[in-house]
Amino acid sequence: MEAKNKNINIEDIKVIQAPLAGISDVVFRSLIRKYNSNCLMTTEMISSEMLCNNPNPRIIEFNDFEYPLAFQLVGHKVDKMTKAAQILEPFASMIDINCGCPVKKVIVSGDGSAMMKTPELAFDIIQSIKQATNLPVSAKFRLGWTKDEENFIEFGKTLEKAGVSFVTLHARTRSQMYEGKADWKKIKLLVDELNIPVFANGDIKTINDAKNCLDLTGAKGVSIGRGIMGDFTLPYRIEKYIQDKIIIPEPDxxxxxxxxxxxxxxxxxxxxxxxxxxxxxxxxxxxxxxxxxxxxxxxxxxxxxxxxxxxxxxxxxxxxxxxxxx
Ligand SMILES: Cc1cc2nc3c(=O)[nH]c(=O)nc-3n(C[C@H](O)[C@H](O)[C@H](O)COP(=O)(O)O)c2cc1C
Known part of the structure; x- marks a missing residue:
């Protein structure tokens, strides 16, 4: 496949391949491109601490036909997150900050969805990366820690002020992990409050899901994760529907x-x-x-x-x- 320019035009993005740790490696992403999608690819989350200690780990492998490609960073220390973004700057189209991972070994140190409890830290990290690099920055987060502590609107506003180019909302709380249904109605609330693009995430597995979610939320586009597992054509089929209203059937x-x-x-x-x-x-x-x-x-x-x-x-x-x- 042909090498592509690493620069990203966020206006063009309608579909994002959601980061999937232990899944969305270089092979996974390359196969999505093979099936024609122009979606924004995202690496698995990369620990900023690990990257600062070893600037060339296997997890950052990529092909230049994958662009546009976001590298997702996880961490809570401003200096480490900034240094990690600087290491990635020569090859990243942009940096995505993980503020949504719910797993214990990530949240114990204040990373992932625990960042939703420290919005001022997320603000500082984003500002610092923006000052230290020329890369656009985005963030992916959840509704909040628990149902009673939903703060996605305030959190989104804080990140908007810090200068993110867009946000992706996974419409579940941290305590839900991956249980229950993603609550797309909440995504609409965020779309209504922010002036930057919002991408909808959670339970979008078919063209119909994408259509229903976009109709309900008015989001700029969709971020799809597990739906791609077992069907690399999904990002392309959803793009074709959003752009041209063409429905390409599921692969047999x-x-x-x-x-x-x-x-x-x-x-x-x-x-x-x-x-x-x-x-x-x-x-x-x-x-x-x-x-x-x-x-x-x-x-x-x-x-x-x-x-x-x-x-x-x-x-x-x-x-x-x-x-x-x-
Ligand atoms: C196996 C697995 C790994 C994941 N890894 C990440 C990750 O590295 N970074 C992140 O922000 N979200 C991660 N997620 C969350 C997904 O990006 C996405 O938000 C979630 O699966 C809901 O979207 P979906 O219903 O389209 O899969 C992961 C989810 C799964 C199931």
Whole structure:
């Protein structure tokens, strides 16, 4: 694929690939581009502390056809976050600040969604990165810590004042983790209060979801995460709908299986057979979810250790499927 210019025109962005730790690596993002999407890619969250100690970790690997590409930073120390942004400046289209991660090992030190409890710190980090680099900065956050402590509007206003170019709202609280339904109505409240673009995030898995969410919220665009797992065409299909009102059908099972095989092959090439095979175990259930006996097949696949053996099993699953529908 052709190398692209790293500069971003935020006006053009309608779809963002949401950051997914342990999922949205360089291979994952490259496959989204292969299926034609112009979406803004986002790396997995990158610890600013780790990056300051090791400025060249594997997690920052990327291809230049991926642009525009946001590097997401997680951390709560102004100096470390600023230094990390400076390290990334030569290759990043922009920096996204993680103010939404709910997991314990992240929040204990005040990072991720814990930043919503220290808006003044988020403000300082954003201002400092903006002063120290020429990169646009965005932030992704949740509704608040708990249902009774929702502060997404005040938090969004604080970040707007600090100079973020846009925000992404994951319409759940920290205490919800990934449970329950994302409350898109809250996104509309934020859209109404801010003068910068807001991207809607949470439970957008189909073109219809994107349409309903945008109609309800008036958001500038959507940020999609888990919906891409098992279907790399989703960002492109949503873009085509938003831009041209064209509905491209979901890929059929044969195409999904081809995606799975290519994903497996590229991860094995990228990280070696043992790690690549282990990494891919997170994805099988997404690729084969439409099968009647999906969990039985998944349980078989996750025990396998050799790429060749997995490819044979996948072909067998495909031929059983094709025989059953034929
Ligand atoms: C496995 C996994 C890893 C995630 N990693 C990150 C991350 O690194 N940074 C972040 O801001 N959000 C992360 N998230 C949250 C997603 O970006 C997104 O906000 C959430 O999954 C809701 O959107 P969705 O319903 O489209 O998946 C992660 C979610 C999952 C399921």
């Amino acid at each position: 099972f044969n195409l999904k299986i081809n995606m799975l095989k290519e994903h497996l092959r590229l991860e094995v090439e990228h990280m070696g057979e043992a790690n690549g095979v282990k990494f891919m175990r997170k994805f099988y259930s997404y690729y084969i979810s439409s099968l009647r006996n999906a969990s039985k097949y998944r349980s078989r696949l996750v025990l396998m250790e050799k790429e060749e053996e997995i490819l044979e099993a996948i072909d067998e699953i495909l031929s059983i499927h094709n025989r059953n529908i034929g």
